Amino acid sequence: MTVREVPLREKSIVFIGFMGVGKTTIGKLVAKKLYRDFIDIDQVIEEEYGAPTSEIFKQIGEKAFRAKEKEVITKLSKKKLSVLSLGGGAFLQEDIREACTKNCIVFFLDLSWEYWKDRISLIIDSRPVLQGRNIDEILELFNSRQEIYQYHHSRVKTDSQEAEEIADYIVDSLKVAWDIYEPR
Numbered sequence: 001m002t003v004r005e006v007p008l009r010e011k012s013i014v015f016i017g018f019m020g021v022g023k024t025t026i027g028k029l030v031a032k033k034l035y036r037d038f039i040d041i042d043q044v045i046e047e048e049y050g051a052p053t054s055e056i057f058k059q060i061g062e063k064a065f066r067a068k069e070k071e072v073i074t075k076l077s078k079k080k081l082s083v084l085s086l087g088g089g090a091f092l093q094e095d096i097r098e099a100c101t102k103n104c105i106v107f108f109l110d111l112s113w114e115y116w117k118d119r120i121s122l123i124i125d126s127r128p129v130l131q132g133r134n135i136d137e138i139l140e141l142f143n144s145r146q147e148i149y150q151y152h153h154s155r156v157k158t159d160s161q162e163a164e165e166i167a168d169y170i171v172d173s174l175k176v177a178w179d180i181y182e183p184r
């Protein structure tokens with residue numbers, strides 16, 4: 001049996017990057033602009049447990065959360081024509097990196113620390129991984145996570161840009177890539 005490669009235009013788009021860079025916000029906008037389904041992996045897990053992530057971490061612990069994250073992403077990365085926003089820790093797992101880079105087009109949203117640190121107050125209450133860490137420890141985590149985000153197909157620098165502008169740029173760049181690599 002021959003396995004046919006999924007056309008580039010049909011591959012799902014995946015957003016990765018550190019907590020708070022805008023994966024959920026921008027993923028939703030890109031999905032709308034491309035008329036695709038939007039799937040936020042954290043939301044899928046939260047719906048399954050009927051609780052927010054911070055509560056899931058308290059109840060079952062990070063290890064079990066990561067196992068669920070792997071199960072959900074490896075399954076959903078096989079879907080076509082969707083936009084998936086991952087949690088910032090998902091690419092710590094090799095199986096997730098492999099499934100997403102093989103099946104999907106992976107965009108790394110790259111926000112520098114200078115801009116990122118102004119977002120802490122917006123996200124701290126809902127991100128258990130940040131809680132209990134001081135600013136130096138958060139910076140250390142931010143820096144140490146950068147290597148897992150190098151597994152991407154495209155990197156988008158997002159400093160000082162509005163979410164709408166970033167989403168427009170991503171949609172335009174996708175259309176150019178589709179036309180170049182798989183002209184109709």
Ligand SMILES: Nc1ncnc2c1ncn2[C@@H]1O[C@H](COP(=O)(O)OP(=O)(O)O)[C@@H](O)[C@H]1O
Pocket residue numbers: 017018019020021022023024025026085119122123158161162163164166
């Ligand atoms: N380009 C942007 N400029 C300013 N604020 C943004 C931008 N993108 C997202 N945000 C804000 O940052 C916070 C985190 O965004 P979110 O999409 O939840 O990030 P992630 O899914 O990467 O954790 C939200 O309050 C969101 O409104």
Ligand SMILES: O=C(O)C1=C[C@@H](OP(=O)(O)O)[C@@H](O)[C@H](O)C1
Pocket residue numbers: 017018019020023024042053086087088089090126127128129
């Ligand atoms: O980076 C992480 O370890 C996490 C990121 C979160 O998602 P966002 O990146 O959307 O904030 C969420 O999956 C969970 O709180 C753990």
Ligand SMILES: [Mg+2]
Pocket residue numbers: 023024025040042085086087
């Ligand atoms: Mg998110």
